[in-house]
Amino acid sequence: xxxxxxxxxxxxxxxxxxxLLRCNYSSSVPPYLFWYVQYPxxxxxxxxxxxxxxxxxxGINGFEAEFKKSETSFHLTKPSAHMSDxxxxxxxxxxxxGNQFYFGTGTSLTVIP
Amino acid sequence: DADVTQTPRxxxxxxxxxxxxxxxxxxxxxxxxxxxxxxxxxLRLIYYSFDVKDIxxxxxxxxxxVSRQAQAKFSLSLESAIPNQTALYFCATSGGTGVHEQYxxxxxxxTVT
Numbered sequence: 001x002x003x004x005x006x007x008x009x010x011x012x013x014x015x016x017x018x019x020l021l022r023c024n025y026s027s028s029v030p031p032y033l034f035w036y037v038q039y040p041x042x043x044x045x046x047x048x049x050x051x052x053x054x055x056x057x058x059g060i061n062g063f064e065a066e067f068k069k070s071e072t073s074f075h076l077t078k079p080s081a082h083m084s085d086x087x088x089x090x091x092x093x094x095x096x097x098g099n100q101f102y103f104g105t106g107t108s109l110t111v112i113p
Numbered sequence: 114d115a116d117v118t119q120t121p122r123x124x125x126x127x128x129x130x131x132x133x134x135x136x137x138x139x140x141x142x143x144x145x146x147x148x149x150x151x152x153x154x155x156l157r158l159i160y161y162s163f164d165v166k167d168i169x170x171x172x173x174x175x176x177x178x179v180s181r182q183a184q185a186k187f188s189l190s191l192e193s194a195i196p197n198q199t200a201l202y203f204c205a206t207s208g209g210t211g212v213h214e215q216y217x218x219x220x221x222x223x224t225v226t
Contacts, residue, residue, distance in 0.1 A: 049214055105154060
């Protein structure tokens with residue numbers, strides 16, 4: 001079975017600072033990787049995804065993530081945090097069938113003014 | 114209008130009661146999923162369905178049942194609710210063959226007293 005580990009259940013950054021949210025996965029086959037964001041009282045929405053091709057993936061709201069197979073990582077970054085980025089972020093992995101998705105436990109991002 | 118809707122949005126029920134959570138989607142997707150979200154545990158898969166005649170158990174199906182009434186409708190039932198089923202429940206859809214991202218409903222907050 002696949003699994004996803006998100007290091008740091010809570011991350012705080014100052015407004016304008018770099019955002020780095022970490023995600024590592026375990027998979028015996030090349031995975032498909034996703035980052036979702038959940039704003040308060042809402043469902044999850046897709047930030048970005050990696051399936052094949054370029055390992056640096058750009059998403060919405062200025063976020064990007066890089067797939068590093070050698071490190072089994074898919075960390076999410078944003079150069080400059082904005083107050084509106086405060087939310088819960090989930091990393092997820094799927095195998096190539098897309099039949100099931102496995103989610104990390106989430107990272108709550110706080111942006112300090 | 115939202116692509117994935119869930120009813121009710123909030124529900125308080127008593128131990129032993131039967132309760133049904135409903136999900137409808139207008140995206141035309143074949144795949145539908147039910148997850149529960151608990152603080153610190155992320156999202157865990159309860160059941161998933163790839164078409165009306167295909168229902169599969171997820172990681173935590175005990176105490177739950179589902180019904181896929183149509184391509185667009187997927188209901189989750191708790192036959193006899195217990196307090197540790199208090200959680201936030203999400204329905205999601207995914208379309209096409211291969212791997213596609215999931216689209217989530219707004220969630221149902223269920224409290225079992």
